Amino acid sequence: MLKRLGTWDVLVIVVLVAVIIGSSILVEGFASSRFWGFLLLDVIPIALIALPMTLIVITGEIDLSVASVLGLSSAVMGQLWLHGLPLPLILPLVVLLGAVLGAVNGLFITGFGLPSLAVTIGTLALYRGLAYVVLGDKAVADFPFSWTGNMIEALPGTTVPWVALVVLVLAVVFAVVLHATPIGRGLYAIGNNDQAAAFSGISVARTKFWLFVLTGTVAALAGFFWTMRYASARADNGAGLELSVVAAVLLGGVSIFGGRGTLVGVMAGVLLLITLRNALQLADVPADTLTVVTGTLLIISVVGPNAASMLRARIRRRRPATA
Amino acid sequence: MTTATKPAPGPTRARGDVRGAHRLFVVRELGIALALILLITVTTISNPRFLNAQGRKDLMLGATILVVLAVGQAIVVITRNVDLSVGSVLGLSAFATGKLFLAMPDAPIVLALLAGVGLGLLCGIVNGALIAVARVPALVVTLGTLYVFRGIDYSWAAGQQINAADMPRGFKNMGTQTLLGVPVLALFAVVVLLVAGFYLRNYRSGRELYAIGSDPAAARLSGIPVGKRVFAAMAVSGGLAGLAGVLYAARFGTLDAAAGTGIELNVVAAVVVGGVAIFGGSGSVYGAALGAVLLSTIGAALPVLRIDPFWQQAVVGALILAAIGLDRALTARIAHRLRGRRARGA
Numbered sequence: 001m002l003k004r005l006g007t008w009d010v011l012v013i014v015v016l017v018a019v020i021i022g023s024s025i026l027v028e029g030f031a032s033s034r035f036w037g038f039l040l041l042d043v044i045p046i047a048l049i050a051l052p053m054t055l056i057v058i059t060g061e062i063d064l065s066v067a068s069v070l071g072l073s074s075a076v077m078g079q080l081w082l083h084g085l086p087l088p089l090i091l092p093l094v095v096l097l098g099a100v101l102g103a104v105n106g107l108f109i110t111g112f113g114l115p116s117l118a119v120t121i122g123t124l125a126l127y128r129g130l131a132y133v134v135l136g137d138k139a140v141a142d143f144p145f146s147w148t149g150n151m152i153e154a155l156p157g158t159t160v161p162w163v164a165l166v167v168l169v170l171a172v173v174f175a176v177v178l179h180a181t182p183i184g185r186g187l188y189a190i191g192n193n194d195q196a197a198a199f200s201g202i203s204v205a206r207t208k209f210w211l212f213v214l215t216g217t218v219a220a221l222a223g224f225f226w227t228m229r230y231a232s233a234r235a236d237n238g239a240g241l242e243l244s245v246v247a248a249v250l251l252g253g254v255s256i257f258g259g260r261g262t263l264v265g266v267m268a269g270v271l272l273l274i275t276l277r278n279a280l281q282l283a284d285v286p287a288d289t290l291t292v293v294t295g296t297l298l299i300i301s302v303v304g305p306n307a308a309s310m311l312r313a314r315i316r317r318r319r320p321a322t323a
Numbered sequence: 324m325t326t327a328t329k330p331a332p333g334p335t336r337a338r339g340d341v342r343g344a345h346r347l348f349v350v351r352e353l354g355i356a357l358a359l360i361l362l363i364t365v366t367t368i369s370n371p372r373f374l375n376a377q378g379r380k381d382l383m384l385g386a387t388i389l390v391v392l393a394v395g396q397a398i399v400v401i402t403r404n405v406d407l408s409v410g411s412v413l414g415l416s417a418f419a420t421g422k423l424f425l426a427m428p429d430a431p432i433v434l435a436l437l438a439g440v441g442l443g444l445l446c447g448i449v450n451g452a453l454i455a456v457a458r459v460p461a462l463v464v465t466l467g468t469l470y471v472f473r474g475i476d477y478s479w480a481a482g483q484q485i486n487a488a489d490m491p492r493g494f495k496n497m498g499t500q501t502l503l504g505v506p507v508l509a510l511f512a513v514v515v516l517l518v519a520g521f522y523l524r525n526y527r528s529g530r531e532l533y534a535i536g537s538d539p540a541a542a543r544l545s546g547i548p549v550g551k552r553v554f555a556a557m558a559v560s561g562g563l564a565g566l567a568g569v570l571y572a573a574r575f576g577t578l579d580a581a582a583g584t585g586i587e588l589n590v591v592a593a594v595v596v597g598g599v600a601i602f603g604g605s606g607s608v609y610g611a612a613l614g615a616v617l618l619s620t621i622g623a624a625l626p627v628l629r630i631d632p633f634w635q636q637a638v639v640g641a642l643i644l645a646a647i648g649l650d651r652a653l654t655a656r657i658a659h660r661l662r663g664r665r666a667r668g669a
Contacts, residue, residue, distance in 0.1 A: 062462075108644060117405075117462070118601040118647045121591055126640025132633035243466060256460050288477035288580075295470025302464065303457045310457075 008253035008305055009265035016272045023279040030279055037159030039278045041152060041229060045070070045222040045238070047167050047270045049245045050252075051174045052215040054266045057249055058178075059190040059208055060258025061109065061116040066219040067241035068127035069101050071234075073223030075131040078140030078233025087147055094220050101127060102216020106209035116212075124242065131235035140233040151228035163225060175263040183207075191258025247294060248273045251301040273297065350653060351598035351606075355613040359620060366624040373627050380501060383509040384574060385623055388413075388567045389615040390512040392586065393593040394519045395563030397611035399556050400594050401523075403536040403603025404454065404461035406557060409564040409590055411472035412446045413583035416568025418476055421485030421578045424494065432494050436569055443565015444558055446472055451557030455550040461557070469587065473580075480580035487576030498573035508570050512612075515563060519608045532556060536603025592639055593618050596646040618642070 024031040049066050056063050073094045080090045101123070108119040155162050178184035189197040190204050198204050227233045252269025254261025276297070277290050367374045392409050399406045416439040423430055423438055446468070453464045487495060500507045523529040535542045535549050543549045572578055597614025599606025618639060625635055 108648070112648060112651055114647050114651055115601050118595055119644065121588065121595070122640050122643030122647065124640070125588060125592065125636050125643065129634065129637025129640055133631065133637055136633055243469070246466065247470075250463055256463050286478065288474050288481075291470045291474030291477065293474075295467040295472075295474060297467075298470070299453065299464060299467035302459045302467075303453060306457050306459055 009262050009268065012252060012265055012268045012272060016268050016275065019272065019276055019279065023275070023283075027279050027283045029282055033159040035278070035282065037154055037161060039274060040164040041161055042278065043270060043274045044161070044163055044167055044229075045226055045241065046244055046248055046274065047171070047267065048222045048225070049215070049219055049241070050248050050266055050270050051170060051263070052211065052218050053245050053249050054252070054254055054261060054263055055174070055178060055187055056116075056208075056211050056215060057246075057254045057256065058187050058258055058261055059211065060194070061208060061211075062120065062246070062256075063105060063116065063212060063215045064120040064242045064246070065101070065105060065123040065127055066215060066222075066245060067238045068124045068131065069098055069216050069219035070223035070226060070238035070241060071236060072101065072127045072131040072134070073098055073220040074227045074233045074237040075135035075235045077224065077227050078135050078138070081140055081143065081233065087143070091224060094224055095217055098216040098218070098220020098223070099213050100216070101220070102213040103209070105216065106212035109212065110205040110209045128235070128239070135233065135235045137235065141231055143228065143231055143233075148228050148231040151225060171263065171267055178263055187211075188259055191255075191260070193259075244273070244294070247298045251297055253301075253305075256302070269301075351650070352610045352613055354649070355597060355610065355617055359613065359617050362617070362620055362624055366627050369629075370627045373624070376504070379504070380506055382620060382623055384506050386616045386619040387506070387508045387512045388570055388574070389586075389589060389593055389619050390612045391515050391563050391567045391570065392590040393597065393611040393615040394512075394515050394608045395560035396590045396594045397597070397599050397606060397608045398519060398523070398532065399461070399560045400591075400599050400601060401536045401603055401606060402532050402553050402556050403539060404553060404556065405465065405591065405601075406447075406450065406461065406560045406564075407465040407587045407591075408446065408450060408468040408472055409560065409567075410583040410586040411469050411476065412443050412561055412564035413568040413571060413586065414580060415446065415472050415476045415479075416440075416442050416565040417571045417578050417582045418480055418485070418568075418580060420569050420572040421489065422479075424490050425485065428489075428491055430491070432497060435494060435572075436566070439569035439572075440562050440565045443568065444562040446565070447558040447561015448554075450561060451554035454557060455554040458550075461553075473584070477580040483579070485578040490572070490576055494573055495576060498570075498576070508574060511566065511570060515566070516608060516612050523608060528552065528555075533604055536600075536605070538604075589618060589639070590615075592643050595643050598646070598650060600650060601647070614646075 029035055049070075053063060053066065076097055077090055077094055080093065081087070085093075105116070105120055105123055108114050108123075109116045151163065152161055154160055155165065178187065186197065186202045186207060189200065189202060190207060194204050223237065226237050230237075248270040249261075249266050250256060250269075251273060252261065252266030254266060273294065276293060280290055280293065281287070363374065372378055392413070396406055396409065419442050420435050420439050423435055427434075450461070450465055450468055453459055453468075454461050497507050502510060505513075523532065531542070531547045531552055534545070534547055535552055539549055568583070571582055575582075593615035594606075594611045595601055595614070596617060597606065597610035597612065599611055621638055621642075622635055625632055625638070
């Protein structure tokens with residue numbers, strides 16, 4: 001698995017480590033374990049959704065509806081809770097809802113052969129709209145503390161939230177599937193050339209369909225976590241989060257054209273994005289600057305490798321002339 | 324389901340047949356126009372005041388900004404790119420207009436227009452340069468500049484709000500005055516639409532945008548300066564978003580850094596609903612403008628029809644899905660018909 005790491009993944013990890021070391025020295029309070037507990041709570045929803053999103057982008061598709069699935073799940077949770085359903089029943093229902101919403105995306109994309117960008121911009125609006133239809137602008141906040149408190153509970157003796165450990169386990173599972181199984185190799189093959197992949201016996205449409213189901217399911221899980229963490233079910237929960245997820249995935253070295261990228265890189269990208277944001281916040285840098293930083297990071301992450309390879313090609317072209 | 328359902332990239336689609344493709348556009352635009360007429364009729368029957376003088380004015384004003392943005396977006400999408408930064412550019416330019424009038428209360432309107440368009444053009448040039456020079460996908464670049472421009476807007480505004488009282492009377496009048504029943508602001512949209520439509524149809528470089536969108540590699544091989552054209556399309560989109568920002572300032576008067584947040588979604592929706600294929604090469608600015616009018620009219624009609632306004636976004640989403648589904652179905656039908664004709668001819 002390690003030999004799959006390209007130069008970009010290593011670079012992201014190096015930058016991440018540099019940011020952590022630099023912030024520990026320069027930013028007061030950054031090195032505290034309490035701060036890292038909060039930071040990991042911020043990482044969880046983005047890291048969670050970034051897992052299936054990585055697989056989708058590697059196949060050359062995109063899912064922009066994830067944050068709306070999160071919002072709709074949260075709204076449905078609120079409405080079900082108002083109707084007196086117990087949380088142990090709400091959780092599986094919400095996960096099922098996410099799977100269905102993902103399946104709708106998958107059906108439009110693979111069944112009707114429509115571009116995923118257009119379809120998921122449509123369902124981004126549709127699902128968010130339905131979230132408002134379900135819950136309006138109400139907020140449902142009277143969830144029992146046994147759930148909301150438990151969701152941000154730290155592992156005994158540490159400040160690491162136990163959910164972060166669940167995400168870590170999931171990340172390892174995703175990484176093994178992507179980098180060490182035929183399924184994962186198939187995803188790269190689809191992203192590189194889906195016609196060639198189809199000729200070599202990979203069921204392209206079916207694979208993509210299930211990837212969208214997976215993304216919907218995970219986004220709904222993230223919605224459950226979000227609602228419990230903030231103890232508030234709202235239709236606008238997670239609005240705009242799709243941009244952060246896509247930014248983190250691309251920052252992690254996944255090519256928007258598909259066929260390239262690793263999960264280690266993506267997880268480093270998620271951590272880099274959130275660490276940098278929280279460190280700047282802790283250093284009293286205004287929120288507006290954080291927005292600029294996020295955007296600039298994203299642009300650098302795509303322009304950087306391209307510019308570097310163009311430069312390398314130019315140098316290589318020049319070398320024979322001087323020899 | 325096999326991969327055969329995925330649209331084959333490139334010019335092998337039925338778009339080669341000019342007459343068939345042309346008929347497709349007309350069908351699409353007629354369809355949107357019919358939907359629009361139906362919507363207005365039903366709403367007017369439900370409440371006749373929907374279409375009185377004030378109602379007509381509100382409808383036109385409501386559509387103006389979206390139409391200007393949709394024309395720019397259509398030009399970009401035709402080249403198989405996308406500009407997600409338009410909402411942020413609009414916000415930046417609207418705030419700049421307010422700042423301009425704060426600094427120079429007597430500044431002529433033309434100066435405000437030039438400043439707004441210029442600022443938007445500058446943003447568009449940044450987008451275009453990153454895309455064309457570094458050969459990076461527009462989706463990612465404009466996703467990045469969406470954050471960057473908005474962040475600049477917020478740090479510039481620093482919580483400041485500009486009120487209508489800070490704007491000169493002449494500029495505010497531009498936002499409310501009408502000419503022969505048509506709001507002055509809407510005239511801007513009409514002019515932009517006609518100029519863009521004329522250019523795309525009658526200029527070689529305009530038609531080359533379609534060629535680029537159909538198959539960028541083939542366009543490059545046939546000598547079309549793809550990078551230059553895409554750069555220009557992004558610059559135009561930015562400039563129009565800048566213009567939309569000035570119009571926004573004139574219409575609403577009250578400005579903060581959040582102006583136009585999230586509008587990029589509505590703009591892309593308008594373009595897609597208007598029959599511009601998201602993967603480039605087909606569609607028209609007229610369709611995109613019709614799509615924009617339809618979306619803004621839905622927004623105005625729902626409360627009149629006593630439908631919970633919470634439904635609006637859901638309706639927009641459903642409409643996008645219906646529109647791209649219909650586009651796919653029509654394309655498939657024309658492809659089928661063409662194949663039949665060719666078989667008979669052989």
